[in-house]
Amino acid sequence: MIYTVTLSPTLDYVVSVDHFQTGAINRTQSEDVFPGGKGVNVSLVLNDLGYLTTAMGFIAGFTGAEIKRLLRVGGVEGNFIQVERGMSRINMKIRSDAETAINGQGPEITQEDIGTLFSRLRFLIDGDTIVLAGHIPPSLPSDMYEQILEFLKGRRLRVIVDAEKELLTGTLKYHPWLIKPNADELGDIFGVRIHSREEAVPYAAKLQNMGARNVLVSLGGDGAVLLTEQGEIFSSDALKGKVVNTVGAGDSMIAGFLAGYLDSDGDYEMAFKEGLCAGAAKAFNLTMTTKKEICYLMRTTSFDIQRKQKD
Ligand SMILES: Nc1ncnc2c1ncn2[C@@H]1O[C@H](COP(=O)(O)OP(=O)(O)OP(=O)(O)O)[C@@H](O)[C@H]1O
Ligand SMILES: [Mg+2]
Numbered sequence: 001m002i003y004t005v006t007l008s009p010t011l012d013y014v015v016s017v018d019h020f021q022t023g024a025i026n027r028t029q030s031e032d033v034f035p036g037g038k039g040v041n042v043s044l045v046l047n048d049l050g051y052l053t054t055a056m057g058f059i060a061g062f063t064g065a066e067i068k069r070l071l072r073v074g075g076v077e078g079n080f081i082q083v084e085r086g087m088s089r090i091n092m093k094i095r096s097d098a099e100t101a102i103n104g105q106g107p108e109i110t111q112e113d114i115g116t117l118f119s120r121l122r123f124l125i126d127g128d129t130i131v132l133a134g135h136i137p138p139s140l141p142s143d144m145y146e147q148i149l150e151f152l153k154g155r156r157l158r159v160i161v162d163a164e165k166e167l168l169t170g171t172l173k174y175h176p177w178l179i180k181p182n183a184d185e186l187g188d189i190f191g192v193r194i195h196s197r198e199e200a201v202p203y204a205a206k207l208q209n210m211g212a213r214n215v216l217v218s219l220g221g222d223g224a225v226l227l228t229e230q231g232e233i234f235s236s237d238a239l240k241g242k243v244v245n246t247v248g249a250g251d252s253m254i255a256g257f258l259a260g261y262l263d264s265d266g267d268y269e270m271a272f273k274e275g276l277c278a279g280a281a282k283a284f285n286l287t288m289t290t291k292k293e294i295c296y297l298m299r300t301t302s303f304d305i306q307r308k309q310k311d
Contacts, residue, residue, distance in 0.1 A: 002046060002129040002258070006039030006057040007144065008106040008137040009067050009080075010089040020096035034287065035070040036091060038133035038162055038251050045255035045278060047075040048291045051262065054079045056120065058137075060107035061087025081116045083107045109139045118151055126156040129258065132171070133162040133251065142167070149174040162254060165189060172211035179207065180216045180254055197225040197235045205310065214268070216257060216275065218250055221283075224276060227310065228268045235306045236272070239280035239297060246282065252289040253279035273303055 012035070015028040035044070043053040059067055059080040067088055068078045086107030094100040124130060130152070132145045141147065145163060149171055152159075159176040161168055164185050172179075186203050187194040194200050197219060204215040204227045213229040223237040256278020257271045264270035277297035282289040 002051055002053040002131070003124065004039035004043045004053055004055050004131040004133065005148070006037035006055065006134060007140060008089060009035060009037035009040050009057050009059060010091045010104070011063045011067055012036040012091050012093060014093045014095065016095040018096065020094050020100060032287070033070070035067045035074070039131055040071065041248050041251035042131050042133060042255045043071070043076045044074050045252050045289050046259060048289070049255065049259040049294065050291070051259055052077070056080065056117070058083050058107060058109050058113060058117070059088045060085065063090055064088040079120060081113055081120070083109055083113045106137045109137065114140070121148065121151060124152060124155060124157060129158040129160065131160040131162070131254065133254070136167060143170055146170045160254060160258065162250065169210065172207065175211050175213055178214045178216060178254070178257065179212045180218060180250060182250060183217060183219045186217055197223060200225050201227070201233060216253070218253055218279065220246060220249070224253070224272070224279070226268065226272045230268070231310045232268065233308050233310055234269060234272045236276055236304065239276060239301055241280060241284045243283050245286050249279040249282040252282035256294060269305065269307070272305065274298060277301065
């Protein structure tokens, strides 16, 4: 089974407004509601690609109930812990001349709620995959991902971590199967700026030395580079197309990478290709990535992947 953990999932309320003004009444031209959060996004894309996942995390209030309902509509089974105080976040995005976002805080999560999460994680078994993705809400300990991996130590799991700074580096001693920093996140870890795939390679290699098995660095419209546990480096430009909305391209890439890996019985080049297509499929669409779009890109793209052995 594939488990995704989104500690504070959201309801994304996306509206478009002509010439949005502060201090005035604005009327919407369109409005949509989507379930959101990084692990939730990974679950939705994987589900569309034919992989069942269980989405875990904490929810509360009527917004929490709606997140769960919308995920079920999207085919994703939730195993969320219902917490008592507060409500799941609403993240509001206003599309106008410029884009404005207002992100909610999320519910108050207690020590007891954390205990419930661990009691549910007990059921993970060898061969399962767990995706830990996104920020840690303020009411949770900042080393939450480390605590989860410490708890799961000894099980042969495929662990994927998508997080920033110490939240990511703290998990490396548990040898995650995949980490996917973008160029800014990779640069932030080492206090440098990364401008190209070539520049990313030595820093990705450092993360491998610190414990990560496979490191996928995404550079938005500049493509991605993958350092595998077999000592290979794959590098590629991004796919070409009309870019509409790149938010969530990284989450989509993770789902595509995992599906490509599982579909091909462990071929990293196939995983890399499907990751590139899934990332692009998100960038080329306003809302969700779909299997239809990913398959179309997989079929019609003539990939130009540079492949070499790590020195
Ligand atoms: N403009 C684009 N054109 C084509 N492909 C893109 C574009 N932006 C992103 N992608 C694809 O998606 C992958 C992931 O994108 P990106 O590096 O923006 O992830 P991210 O910063 O983690 O995003 P997020 O955190 O919002 O999910 C890229 O490596 C690329 O393959
Ligand atoms: Mg990201």
